[in-house]
Amino acid sequence: MQSNASLEYDYSLAKKFTYLTILFGFLGMLVGTLIAAQMAFPELNYLLGEYGTFSRLRPVHTNTVVFGFTVSGIFATWFYLGQRVLKVSLAESRFLMVLGNIQFWLYLVGVLAATVSLVLGYSTSKEYAQYEWPFDIVIILVWVLWGINMMGLIGIRREKALYISVWYYLACFLGIAMLYLFNNMEIPTYFASGGLGNPMHSVSMYSGTNDALVQWWYGHNAVAFGFTVPIVGMIYYFLPKESGQAIYSYKLSLLSFWGLMFVYLWAGSHHLLWTTVPDWMQTMGSAFSIVLILPSWGSAINMLLTMKGEWNQLTENPLIKFMVLASTFYMLSTIEGPIQAIRSVNAIAHFTDWIPGHVHDGVLGWVVFMMMAAIFHMTPRMFKREIYSRKLMEFQFWLQTIAVVLYFTSMWIAGITQGMMWRAVDEYGNLMYSFIETVVILEPYYMIRTLSGVMYLIGFMMFAYNIYKTVTAGRKLSTEPQFRTPMA
Amino acid sequence: MFHWLEKNPFFFAAAISIVISFAGLIEIVPNFTQAGRPLIDMKPRTVLEIAGKNVYMKDNCMACHSQMIRPFKSETDRYGAYSLSGEYAYDRPFLWGSKRTGPDLHRIGNYRTTDWHEAHMLNPPLIVPGSIMPAYDHQFVNLADIETAYAEAVTVKNVFHTPYGPEVRRGREAWEAYKPTLIEEARKIASDMKDPRVIEAMKKGDVPEVVALIAYMNSLK
Amino acid sequence: MDIREMQGYANFFMTIILVLILYGYIIHLYRSEKKGERDYEKYGKIALDDNITSTPIEDKPASQREYKEQSK
Numbered sequence: 001m002q003s004n005a006s007l008e009y010d011y012s013l014a015k016k017f018t019y020l021t022i023l024f025g026f027l028g029m030l031v032g033t034l035i036a037a038q039m040a041f042p043e044l045n046y047l048l049g050e051y052g053t054f055s056r057l058r059p060v061h062t063n064t065v066v067f068g069f070t071v072s073g074i075f076a077t078w079f080y081l082g083q084r085v086l087k088v089s090l091a092e093s094r095f096l097m098v099l100g101n102i103q104f105w106l107y108l109v110g111v112l113a114a115t116v117s118l119v120l121g122y123s124t125s126k127e128y129a130q131y132e133w134p135f136d137i138v139i140i141l142v143w144v145l146w147g148i149n150m151m152g153l154i155g156i157r158r159e160k161a162l163y164i165s166v167w168y169y170l171a172c173f174l175g176i177a178m179l180y181l182f183n184n185m186e187i188p189t190y191f192a193s194g195g196l197g198n199p200m201h202s203v204s205m206y207s208g209t210n211d212a213l214v215q216w217w218y219g220h221n222a223v224a225f226g227f228t229v230p231i232v233g234m235i236y237y238f239l240p241k242e243s244g245q246a247i248y249s250y251k252l253s254l255l256s257f258w259g260l261m262f263v264y265l266w267a268g269s270h271h272l273l274w275t276t277v278p279d280w281m282q283t284m285g286s287a288f289s290i291v292l293i294l295p296s297w298g299s300a301i302n303m304l305l306t307m308k309g310e311w312n313q314l315t316e317n318p319l320i321k322f323m324v325l326a327s328t329f330y331m332l333s334t335i336e337g338p339i340q341a342i343r344s345v346n347a348i349a350h351f352t353d354w355i356p357g358h359v360h361d362g363v364l365g366w367v368v369f370m371m372m373a374a375i376f377h378m379t380p381r382m383f384k385r386e387i388y389s390r391k392l393m394e395f396q397f398w399l400q401t402i403a404v405v406l407y408f409t410s411m412w413i414a415g416i417t418q419g420m421m422w423r424a425v426d427e428y429g430n431l432m433y434s435f436i437e438t439v440v441i442l443e444p445y446y447m448i449r450t451l452s453g454v455m456y457l458i459g460f461m462m463f464a465y466n467i468y469k470t471v472t473a474g475r476k477l478s479t480e481p482q483f484r485t486p487m488a
Numbered sequence: 489m490f491h492w493l494e495k496n497p498f499f500f501a502a503a504i505s506i507v508i509s510f511a512g513l514i515e516i517v518p519n520f521t522q523a524g525r526p527l528i529d530m531k532p533r534t535v536l537e538i539a540g541k542n543v544y545m546k547d548n549c550m551a552c553h554s555q556m557i558r559p560f561k562s563e564t565d566r567y568g569a570y571s572l573s574g575e576y577a578y579d580r581p582f583l584w585g586s587k588r589t590g591p592d593l594h595r596i597g598n599y600r601t602t603d604w605h606e607a608h609m610l611n612p613p614l615i616v617p618g619s620i621m622p623a624y625d626h627q628f629v630n631l632a633d634i635e636t637a638y639a640e641a642v643t644v645k646n647v648f649h650t651p652y653g654p655e656v657r658r659g660r661e662a663w664e665a666y667k668p669t670l671i672e673e674a675r676k677i678a679s680d681m682k683d684p685r686v687i688e689a690m691k692k693g694d695v696p697e698v699v700a701l702i703a704y705m706n707s708l709k
Numbered sequence: 710m711d712i713r714e715m716q717g718y719a720n721f722f723m724t725i726i727l728v729l730i731l732y733g734y735i736i737h738l739y740r741s742e743k744k745g746e747r748d749y750e751k752y753g754k755i756a757l758d759d760n761i762t763s764t765p766i767e768d769k770p771a772s773q774r775e776y777k778e779q780s781k
Contacts, residue, residue, distance in 0.1 A: 007761050038622075039589070042613075045622030050630070053622045055548040084759040121546035126581050154497045159765040162497065163755040170497070171504050178509060189636065192643035194658035197636030201542070203643055208576025209523040212584055213516050237756050246753030251738045254749070258734070261504055262727075265511035274558040275584065276573035277523070280716065281515050288511075351554055351588040423562035431565050435591040440618040483757075518712065 009083045010091035011382040013100040017076035018375055018382070020108065022464050024068025025368070029460055031061040033453035040446035051119050059130040060118050065363070066128055066226060067139065068111050073371040074230045075107075075146065078169050080378050081237045082150065085165055086157035096152045103145040110138035122200050126215045128222050129183050133202045136184045143180070147173050164253045168233025171261060175225030183218035209276050213269065220268035227363060229260070231326075231370050232299050238374050239306055239323045243313055244483035248305035252298055259295030267292055270341035273350065282343070289341035296334035303327040318393045319485055322373035325401060329365025333358060348423070353442070354415025361408040364456060369400070372463050377485050379467055385474030387487035392466050400459035406452035414445035526577035532641075532650045533578065533707060535666070536673045536695070539637035540704025543697045544583065547624060552589035555708070568595035578650055590621055597709040602680040605702045610683070624698070628685045632700035634670055638663050671695065677703050 038044045038054045045053045079100065083090055090096055114135035123130040131139065150173060154166070185205035189197055206214050240247055247253055269277060269285030304327055307313065313320045336358050340349045349355065380387055387393065421441070424432040475488060493499050533541065544550070557563050559570040571594055576582055607614070610628070612621040642658055644650040655666050674695045678686055681699070689696045741747045755766055 009761055042620045050626035055551045058551040085755050087761055087765055123545055125545040161752055161767040174504050175508055187643055187647055189639040189643040193639035196663055197639035201636045203640055204581040207524055208579045208582050209573045211582040217512055240756045250749045250753045261507045265508050275556050276571055278519050436616050436618050
């Protein structure tokens with residue numbers, strides 16, 4: 001292929017998926033805040049009749065955040081940075097453009113319909129895989145389309161060396177494909193029973209303990225390949241590009257990549273400690289969870305060291321602040337996870353609010369912060385406009401940081417309190433507390449969490465507003481900024 | 489050593505696939521047949537109980553309730569004997585849950601009765617002061633999808649050889665023939681219930697969701 | 710030998726092999742850089758210099774490029 005001076009990167013797909021990231025992010029967090037409030041104020045369960053109870057809305061929250069927000073963000077950033085690190089424009093292939101657009105519409109319709117189906121009560125009850133079989137097929141189709149697109153773009157690349165971010169996106173594609181496919185193996189009962197009952201209903205291919213193992217092999221690694229791998233891929237591109245500093249050690253990034261790939265998958269069974277899965281699997285899950293600290297911190301330290309000698313940028317550029325905080329939260333939650341995977345700690349932590357606390361310092365602090373930073377970085381380049389307001393961005397940063405801290409601290413206390421109360425015995429060895437006493441005592445923490453949810457949601461709305469104003473009213477840029485994102 | 493791999497996207501993708509599938513193969517496969525074995529003489533759920541399990545899934549009770557009693561004295565004192573792998577052998581999907589906002593339900597059938605559940609589902613804080621569980625009033629109005637439950641029994645019998653009798657088989661005729669047995673089973677549960685909506689529906693030969701759900705919870709022992 | 714015993718041996722030897730592979734990879738990375746066969750750190754620049762008109766870090770198929778470097 002000849003290089004062409006008039007050739008430009010085509011951002012139309014990246015733009016479309018950016019809109020979706022913001023839309024699904026808002027919806028997911030809105031529902032999340034509502035269900036957090038429902039635990040503090042149970043009357044809020046009755047807003048929408050049978051469709052508004054905590055139990056119905058929880059999968060709506062989790063699935064919208066996972067398959068709506070995060071997956072759109074992965075697509076948006078891929079269609080942006082994929083072109084750039086491969087030095088090839090999507091516009092060079094009509095086929096890839098058409099494919100990308102089919103992927104976009106199929107994805108949009110699929111996720112919206114699947115969300116409605118969850119509200120209506122169609123659920124396979126396997127966490128983060130609740131979508132019934134017709135939507136599983138749509139998700140898999142979308143995923144395959146993305147895979148073809150990625151491979152196609154790699155096929156026509158100019159830069160022959162694959163940058164480390166591309167590795168991570170490739171791994172994300174392969175990992176999710178494998179996990180999703182195996183965990184969602186199910187048989188529609190309508191077809192297997194000669195046309196009886198609801199066509200949407202299905203039964204799992206696996207039963208009992210096996211189903212649990214497959215599910216948590218999936219559940220744990222959907223976090224790995226959805227919330228970790230692609231986000232690491234993002235930060236390996238956006239942090240160097242925004243700061244103008246190459247990755248501290250490219251070798252370390254290669255090493256952590258293979259480490260993460262190999263180790264992460266083993267740790268799934270730490271979700272099943274003290275259950276009926278065989279002991280050796282539980283031990284394996286615990287041990288590998290500890291080993292997992294190494295590759296995770298390998299990446300995180302690499303990111304922080306990238307800023308070596310340039311820490312002044314932290315005060316000068318709010319985007320660097322977002323990304324540095326994201327990697328710090330990544331370190332926090334990748335040390336917290338292994339601690340919870342120690343058997344004796346797990347005996348207290350499992351089934352309590354400490355677990356949602358852990359999930360949220362990872363997701364709110366790491367995934368969402370990184371994704372927002374990526375969008376802040378991409379928007380001026382995609383729309384050739386300056387960021388609308390730096391002040392708003394700074395304010396949003398502090399508001400959301402405080403929100404995350406409130407969230408996980410309140411849930412740590414709530415979780416450990418409840419875990420200890422469940423097992424507390426008096427001098428005669430009798431249980432000290434009835435179950436309801438361990439619920440009532442958590443109310444103040446649930447209120448703090450609601451407050452933190454509201455704060456985080458407001459921060460996200462400020463982010464959405466800032467992007468909207470940037471696109472419509474930001475000062476026009478004549479040339480594409482090289483490193484630091486310009487902001488007013 | 490690895491450089492050719494890192495340059496060639498196809499082999500690179502293959503290498504990632506091998507590296508990431510390792511763990512699943514080693515952890516899941518060796519115990520697969522053993523972990524799927526039921527306890528001796530264990531019976532699969534009745535069709536009504538399956539319908540109840542589907543209500544449990546539809547209203548996603550597992551968001552707040554576990555069905556997994558861990559082998560600690562504090563748990564066996566509170567909920568009963570610790571759970572065994574074989575007890576779950578017919579559960580598709582497993583419903584262990586991952587969060588106890590409410591108590592474990594794996595042996596709830598041992599210590600709660602039909603009328604306790606009825607009153608509790610209508611107004612949890614009235615029965616358990618301080619409870620943050622919402623009322624599930626709609627379960628008294630909505631009808632359980634018993635036909636789908638039957639379809640599920642047929643499916644697991646034919647595909648996974650779950651031991652159901654000859655009365656569970658494919659096709660509409662078989663279902664129509666089986667239906668009276670199911671209604672009879674539901675009547676036994678409903679006879680302990682007081683809600684006029686339930687009584688009215690049962691008279692018409694319908695099964696409200698709550699009846700199926702209680703049948704399911706009573707079977708959790 | 711039952712399956713548990715086999716798993717025990719497999720676990721032991723796998724741990725050793727994995728440690729060897731890990732250190733082998735680290736040593737390989739540093740040695741190939743020291744010997745001048747490959748400069749890994751230059752790939753970090755792909756993210757910084759990513760205009761569509763900028764010169765790729767590596768623009769020939771791997772086989773040809775390695776040949777050229779060796780003959781230098």
